[in-house]
Amino acid sequence: MKHFTKLFTDLDQTTKTLGKIKALVEYFEKASDQDKLWAIALLSHRRPKRTVNASYLAQWANELSGLPDWLFYESHHVVGDLAETITLMLPAEFEESNYSLTYWIDFIKALEPLEVHQKKEKILWAWSQLNETERFVFNKLITGSFRIGVSQQLMVKALAKYANVKENIIAHRLMGNWSPDINTFQDLLFADEGTDFSKPYPFYLAYALEDEISSLGDPEDWIAERKWDGIRGQVIVRNGQLFVWSRGEELVTDKYPEYHVMLSLLPEGTVLDGEILPFKDDKPLTFNHLQTRIGRKTISQKLLKDVPVSFITYDVLEWQGQDIRTCKFEDRRKLLEEICSKESTVLRLSPRVMFNTWEQLAEERARSRDFLSEGIMLKRKDSIYRNGRRRGDWWKWKIDPLTVDAVLIYAMRGNGRRANLYTDYTFAVWDGDQLVPFAKAYSGLTDEEIRQVDRWVKVNTVERFGPVRSVKPELVFEIAFEGINKSSRHKSGIALRFPRMARWRKDKLAKEANTLSDLNALLKITENT
Amino acid sequence: MDLLQFTDKGIYCAQAGVYLDPWKPVEKAIISHGHSDHAYFGHKYYLSTSIAMPVIKHRLYLQDNIETLNYGEIININGVNFSFHPAGHIPGSAQIRVEFKGEVWVFSGDYKLQDDGISTPFEPVKCHTFITESTFGLPIYKWKPQQEVFTEINQWWLKNKAEGKASLIAGYTLGKSQRILKNVDPSIGKIFTHGAVDTINEVMRKQGIDLPEAPRITNEVSKDDLKGALIICPPSAVGSPWVRRFLPYSLGIASGWMRLRGTRRRRGADRGFVLSDHVDWDDLNTAIKETGAQRVYVTHGYSELFAQWLNEQGVEAHEVKTKYEGELGEMAETASTENEDGTKNDTTTTQP
Numbered sequence A: 001m002k003h004f005t006k007l008f009t010d011l012d013q014t015t016k017t018l019g020k021i022k023a024l025v026e027y028f029e030k031a032s033d034q035d036k037l038w039a040i041a042l043l044s045h046r047r048p049k050r051t052v053n054a055s056y057l058a059q060w061a062n063e064l065s066g067l068p069d070w071l072f073y074e075s076h077h078v079v080g081d082l083a084e085t086i087t088l089m090l091p092a093e094f095e096e097s098n099y100s101l102t103y104w105i106d107f108i109k110a111l112e113p114l115e116v117h118q119k120k121e122k123i124l125w126a127w128s129q130l131n132e133t134e135r136f137v138f139n140k141l142i143t144g145s146f147r148i149g150v151s152q153q154l155m156v157k158a159l160a161k162y163a164n165v166k167e168n169i170i171a172h173r174l175m176g177n178w179s180p181d182i183n184t185f186q187d188l189l190f191a192d193e194g195t196d197f198s199k200p201y202p203f204y205l206a207y208a209l210e211d212e213i214s215s216l217g218d219p220e221d222w223i224a225e226r227k228w229d230g231i232r233g234q235v236i237v238r239n240g241q242l243f244v245w246s247r248g249e250e251l252v253t254d255k256y257p258e259y260h261v262m263l264s265l266l267p268e269g270t271v272l273d274g275e276i277l278p279f280k281d282d283k284p285l286t287f288n289h290l291q292t293r294i295g296r297k298t299i300s301q302k303l304l305k306d307v308p309v310s311f312i313t314y315d316v317l318e319w320q321g322q323d324i325r326t327c328k329f330e331d332r333r334k335l336l337e338e339i340c341s342k343e344s345t346v347l348r349l350s351p352r353v354m355f356n357t358w359e360q361l362a363e364e365r366a367r368s369r370d371f372l373s374e375g376i377m378l379k380r381k382d383s384i385y386r387n388g389r390r391r392g393d394w395w396k397w398k399i400d401p402l403t404v405d406a407v408l409i410y411a412m413r414g415n416g417r418r419a420n421l422y423t424d425y426t427f428a429v430w431d432g433d434q435l436v437p438f439a440k441a442y443s444g445l446t447d448e449e450i451r452q453v454d455r456w457v458k459v460n461t462v463e464r465f466g467p468v469r470s471v472k473p474e475l476v477f478e479i480a481f482e483g484i485n486k487s488s489r490h491k492s493g494i495a496l497r498f499p500r501m502a503r504w505r506k507d508k509l510a511k512e513a514n515t516l517s518d519l520n521a522l523l524k525i526t527e528n529t
Numbered sequence B: 001m002d003l004l005q006f007t008d009k010g011i012y013c014a015q016a017g018v019y020l021d022p023w024k025p026v027e028k029a030i031i032s033h034g035h036s037d038h039a040y041f042g043h044k045y046y047l048s049t050s051i052a053m054p055v056i057k058h059r060l061y062l063q064d065n066i067e068t069l070n071y072g073e074i075i076n077i078n079g080v081n082f083s084f085h086p087a088g089h090i091p092g093s094a095q096i097r098v099e100f101k102g103e104v105w106v107f108s109g110d111y112k113l114q115d116d117g118i119s120t121p122f123e124p125v126k127c128h129t130f131i132t133e134s135t136f137g138l139p140i141y142k143w144k145p146q147q148e149v150f151t152e153i154n155q156w157w158l159k160n161k162a163e164g165k166a167s168l169i170a171g172y173t174l175g176k177s178q179r180i181l182k183n184v185d186p187s188i189g190k191i192f193t194h195g196a197v198d199t200i201n202e203v204m205r206k207q208g209i210d211l212p213e214a215p216r217i218t219n220e221v222s223k224d225d226l227k228g229a230l231i232i233c234p235p236s237a238v239g240s241p242w243v244r245r246f247l248p249y250s251l252g253i254a255s256g257w258m259r260l261r262g263t264r265r266r267r268g269a270d271r272g273f274v275l276s277d278h279v280d281w282d283d284l285n286t287a288i289k290e291t292g293a294q295r296v297y298v299t300h301g302y303s304e305l306f307a308q309w310l311n312e313q314g315v316e317a318h319e320v321k322t323k324y325e326g327e328l329g330e331m332a333e334t335a336s337t338e339n340e341d342g343t344k345n346d347t348t349t350t351q352p
Ligand SMILES: [Zn+2]
Pocket: B035, B037, B038, B109, B110, B300, B324, B325, B326, B351, B352
């Protein structure tokens, strides 16, 4: 655990890419193969299953600290992270030990069948064997919240450097269905291609366009498509089998039974990139509809009928078993159009948006909401399909968000990085002379504005409920959001997608804020079904 | 009537007509220490410890309207005895003891129990009523012994030096910066300071406080000199164009808030050193016990929570609202009171 904790600390202590790669390579050089494999798994979000309920961990840590529960609760609120709070609350004493990372992972896995009191005994022992930083890593592992600032790209770079294998090969191998329980480190890095048919390619992700559209140069060099509001996915047909991957690197084949027809639509050795999107009567449905399918374990016939899902494809990455990502996008697109020439309600080609000038494209973009689309995707005709998020060849040109002016009514202390400030706000709009809460937002203000609001909240508190304060309804903020939907779970009857504070409207009085009927009007415009 | 009252101008002693650390202009102010949330502009008459005086005088442009007492010395104002006692927070910082007809109140100002090697160490003072800060009044805040923290800082500096980098360490201009300067290992390499830090250092050197040599950064300092050097600067300098000249560098921040991973990451530092001039949870509880006070008022920090905790421990405690900005504390400092060249600007600052 000492090596891994050092790796964790090193990664945590540098914001620079080169520093992170160096730390990873140093770790790979020191750690055993099994530990390396686990480290890679953990850093690519493959965590061991949770075997102890987090609230037990909090309870036991608190018992050890000898402090009242509420103090633990308040501390947790300030810290934001449970594993970290437990670590900070535990008594400092420990015995120096040096078990391996794999030892502790096996230890955590072995807890599963035990009774609660046996688990407790084991956990208390574990805490007694670890110093503060090791405890933190252990607590992160056991609460299943191990996350650290290492992108897949960075990991690929480090492994490529350590193992002296090409980056794109490593990137491909790291994806797909592997687990430290089944595979060995040697498998992962040095195995022959083709053993895992399900393996997807790393997704190429676009940056948002921030400059003027004209900065992209000649419109002739670009292909435009609509940007769909679904889930990014990859459809793979290999070895006579279908695999569907979502961008979160999750195998979701079983969630979309309608995709089964792909096996007859696509030939062996095909990989398509596109969007998983609910589609009915030749029109896309909202993301809200898709959400009704995401969470379900089993998909009922009724749901299949109400929310049928299509795959809107916009790229082909593998054809006849060949990786064609280095072909020009223009050529891949031509091939894709041929592949999709057969009409199907499940496999649809994302249509090209034709334009000659940037002005024309801007007009098309302005019509995005008519297509339930989030804006325009721009892809350079001669671009190859790259790994991860890269600048230059692919851009998303999103439509401006919807906005509404709302009144701040509750404030809650932030957590994590904003632990000591009131940073999480609830906003309301008018319904007659009542203020109805309709959105929570915690991003969009500058640090200085946050401090000002924090100070204001402290002197304008009306009531307190634990970490939440209700405040005088005086401050008005412009709330921007990406979408609006009906919701029976909210008092206001609506739910926003990605609400955030666009501006602090110091120029407005509370009574000038928008009303619930304004929001309902927006709902009508955007629902469009 | 209580001997001390909490008013909208500050803590007030009506019997003597005197305020403690007032934040609005008053006739007579007794000042615990020179941090700007305690020592405000515009009072007619100031009283501080003799050690704190030069910095306060410098920061507030005072002429002869400040008088001083040594620690333990008593001044009687209309029958009330006032005296200063070491608070261990920064050089010259004091707790203020107020006694009238046998009743004793102590206002802690800001304080810590750890001996930092530069401030007169904290001394507990018996009292009936104790007004305490609670900047770090939650059990998650625990400090390591100072020596361990400086070992970390020295090792970080050595490593950076070996990699050909400068080590930029940010700490509050008054107090933290001098504590760092006094306790790092000067044999590792050259030490430089930001102008705002150097100005305070000069004031302190003049009054006889012994600080290692640490020239201020000017355009004359060569790039070669900076390689492998330690540069002490205020948090506000981080992120300003001023720091570019040190590239490549590693950035460390020294503050109690660095105890939380979230704050550490938010500040974009390579290293966070948990080094605070305030009491941690354990020391806060120890200090209160040692005063023997029957009643405690809790100011800046987690005052509401800490007061609740004390009440559950059987100590009568109340939360008091003041303008001491402990909760935002050191990390919220937006701009230095002094520019690089030592001149002052009037951006409002929030300081511990
Ligand atoms: Zn203070």
